[in-house]
Amino acid sequence: MEPLIHPNAVISPGAKIGADVRIGPFCTIGDEVEIGDRCVIGPNCTITGPTRIGPDNTFAGHCSIGSDPQDKKYKGERVELVIGAGNCFREFCTVNRGTGEGGGITRIGDRNWFLAYVHVAHDCIVGDDCVFSNNATLAGHVEIGNHVILSGFAGVHQFCRIGDHAFIGMGAFVNGDVPPFVIVAQESYSRPRGINAEGLKRRGFDAERIALIKRAYRSLFVSGATLSDAREIIATLQTETGNSDLKLLLDFLDSAQRPLLR
Missing domain, CATH: 2.160.10.10 (Hexapeptide repeat proteins)
Structure with missing residues (x-):
């Protein structure tokens, strides 16, 4: 027409x-x-x-x-x-x-x-x-992956990257890279607050996939390990399982141009 x-x-x-x-x-x-x-x-x-x-x-x-x-x-x-x-x-x-x-x-x-x-x-x-x-x-x-949600009034600093399936909470100000699957919530500066488990379930991720992503998250943000040590832990887990989600996370970490938001 x-x-x-x-x-x-x-x-x-x-x-x-x-x-x-x-x-x-x-x-x-x-x-x-x-x-x-x-x-x-x-x-x-x-x-x-x-x-x-x-x-x-x-x-x-x-x-x-x-x-x-x-x-x-x-x-x-x-x-x-x-x-x-x-x-x-x-x-x-x-x-x-x-x-x-x-x-x-x-x-x-x-x-x-x-x-x-x-x-x-x-x-x-x-x-x-x-x-x-x-x-x-x-x-x-700024680079935004796939299936990312930015809540109202969220702001992302120049040159930052946000990985696939991440969730940025209302009013959060992002001044570093956000890995795939991670939730970021507002504080004086925004910090990771867990993985976007509910969003992953809605997109068909099963319990086993989500559990592996949680293990990787704990290595990066909870264990107290240095970034390089946490990366090695995730790499070992990825080699053992062949999990593509962990490969996505590792690729994101390896291509960083700004500090990781931790």
Whole structure:
């Protein structure tokens, strides 16, 4: 079907609009914007290019998508935003393009929920099936894995990574890497508070898998072992069991660029 565009929307001749797209009143779609099939753009949204958006995404009113990075080092170089399929962006979400010094691309995967007032800064990478609650904020260069939940008002410092299946509690401020499966709760500074066991159960993890993840967590955060000693304990356990979850955790630890949040 042809796209359904409100007559009060402003669409650049350089934009590419897919089939069965709906664009509401007072939207502005800029040059080098590609919008995939069946996307819904609510009223008063602004989408700036270069931005590529896959199919079946929904943007509620007043979203600002693909705007210039909020970085003083940005000098107008050509940088991009790439969004996958099936994401939902609620009211007043803001997502910035990348920077030349940061790789040039902000990238968002598939089937994520971004609730009202969420901000995703330049050069961030977001995986699949994540939930960002109201006012959750990513600074620049943050990497978010798959099935991650950020509760309301959570904030993540630049260059931090959050591993798969992690859960960040309401109002928590993350200033270090968060391994896969871990819950982080607010204190004066946020600290790990166990594994995201309930979330893992909902995703089909059985009791044996969860028990192994708990053993790895205790080695990292409860035993008092140094980080290198805890890593060796987990590596030994992974070798003995062949468990892929422990391999995911080890890969995360071995690729760290910031201190682990401990």
